[in-house]
Amino acid sequence: MTVSWRAPGRVNLIGEHTDYNAGFALPFAIEQGCTATVEARHDDVVSVASRQQDGPVEASIGRLQPGSGGWAGYALGVVWSLAESGRELPGLTVEVDSDVPVGSGLSSSAALVCSVATAVDDLLDLGLDADEMLALTRRAENDFVGAPTGGMDQLAALRSVESHVLFCDMRSLTTRAVPFPLDELAVLVVDTRAEHQHAGGEYRRRREGCEEAARRLGVSALRDVAPDDLDAALARLDEDELRRYVRHVVTEDERVLRTVDLLDAGDSRAIGPLLTASHVSMRDDFRITIPQLDVAVDALLDAGALGARMTGGGFGGCVIGLLPTKGMDEAIAAVEAAYDRESFTAPRCFPARPSPGAHRTP
Numbered sequence: 146m147t148v149s150w151r152a153p154g155r156v157n158l159i160g161e162h163t164d165y166n167a168g169f170a171l172p173f174a175i176e177q178g179c180t181a182t183v184e185a186r187h188d189d190v191v192s193v194a195s196r197q198q199d200g201p202v203e204a205s206i207g208r209l210q211p212g213s214g215g216w217a218g219y220a221l222g223v224v225w226s227l228a229e230s231g232r233e234l235p236g237l238t239v240e241v242d243s244d245v246p247v248g249s250g251l252s253s254s255a256a257l258v259c260s261v262a263t264a265v266d267d268l269l270d271l272g273l274d275a276d277e278m279l280a281l282t283r284r285a286e287n288d289f290v291g292a293p294t295g296g297m298d299q300l301a302a303l304r305s306v307e308s309h310v311l312f313c314d315m316r317s318l319t320t321r322a323v324p325f326p327l328d329e330l331a332v333l334v335v336d337t338r339a340e341h342q343h344a345g346g347e348y349r350r351r352r353e354g355c356e357e358a359a360r361r362l363g364v365s366a367l368r369d370v371a372p373d374d375l376d377a378a379l380a381r382l383d384e385d386e387l388r389r390y391v392r393h394v395v396t397e398d399e400r401v402l403r404t405v406d407l408l409d410a411g412d413s414r415a416i417g418p419l420l421t422a423s424h425v426s427m428r429d430d431f432r433i434t435i436p437q438l439d440v441a442v443d444a445l446l447d448a449g450a451l452g453a454r455m456t457g458g459g460f461g462g463c464v465i466g467l468l469p470t471k472g473m474d475e476a477i478a479a480v481e482a483a484y485d486r487e488s489f490t491a492p493r494c495f496p497a498r499p500s501p502g503a504h505r506t507p
């Protein structure tokens with residue numbers, strides 16, 4: 146018997162680098178995703194093949210080593226994580242097929258991990274609940290692959306709801322789907338095609354900086370610095386770098402909450418300035434943008450976007466713009482012209498439609 150599940154990539158509407166600070170994020174699933182098809186075997190081997198990669202990669206379940214497997218490590222990590230938690234598992238044949246661009250900040254890795262985890266759960270009738278599924282997929286990525294990501298991507302891949310954004314409270318790990326109807330408005334994704342491949346060290350540096358700042362301020366996470374206390378908190382930190390990190394995280398949490406309030410009130414158009422303010426904060430305070438990202442944001446705003454920002458971890462990847470649907474072609478042309486002027490590699494532009502989270506496929 147084979148079982149197939151599809152899990153999506155995501156864009157983040159707003160709330161960047163807040164997840165590992167126990168704060169708030171507002172991602173939504175995109176149409177692009179990864180489909181995992183799994184089948185039990187009569188030996189103890191896990192074999193992972195991908196339509197997009199060379200392979201298969203094979204390993205015996207009892208001998209899985211964190212850090213191994215290359216691209217297949219995301220799938221091996223799911224099996225390792227289940228075995229570590231004491232489950233008896235048969236060998237498994239896993240086949241994956243993904244149309245999420247890799248290295249574009251659209252969470253191709255969370256799509257892969259979550260499609261495999263949900264398919265294995267279903268095939269073996271493990272009955273994992275939502276919290277266990279989140280913990281499993283995070284362990285695969287954090288502890289097996291060794292990517293210190295913060296959990297938002299997996300939540301988006303697992304729990305997103307069509308036509309909604311997913312309000313994530315990263316302390317309680319609870320989520321609420323907030324309606325985000327897009328008819329007169331569209332979210333345009335600009336994939337800068339600058340891969341965020343060297344971003345690992347910079348991501349870790351910010352994460353450790355935020356943790357250090359929280360320690361010095363005597364809070365368990367930067368989530369606990371109230372906006373009204375921000376100036377006092379900044380005054381207690383000596384280093385400019387830590388002050389900038391704190392200012393970004395505290396103001397970004399606040400922007401997420403204001404965005405959610407506006408969407409709850411049905412006023413999608415009004416969130417534009419918050420998106421743009423988020424970009425400015427990432428550019429000037431958190432310092433995770435690169436020229437390709439800033440040029441795309443400026444071109445979108447000049448072309449009539451209500452708001453625009455980079456999305457994801459930074460140092461490459463994608464920008465999103467909130468636009469009147471009828472202005473989409475003009476905005477794409479404006480970004481392409483700006484990239485041409487700068488001699489950047491031509492961007493890839495496509496609309497993002499809020500899509501469902503992980504689901505079984507026929």
Ligand code: GLA
Pocket residue numbers: 157160161162163164165294295296297298457458459
């Ligand atoms: C990456 C990580 C996420 C999150 C974002 C920034 O996408 O995987 O956990 O930290 O960066 O918001």
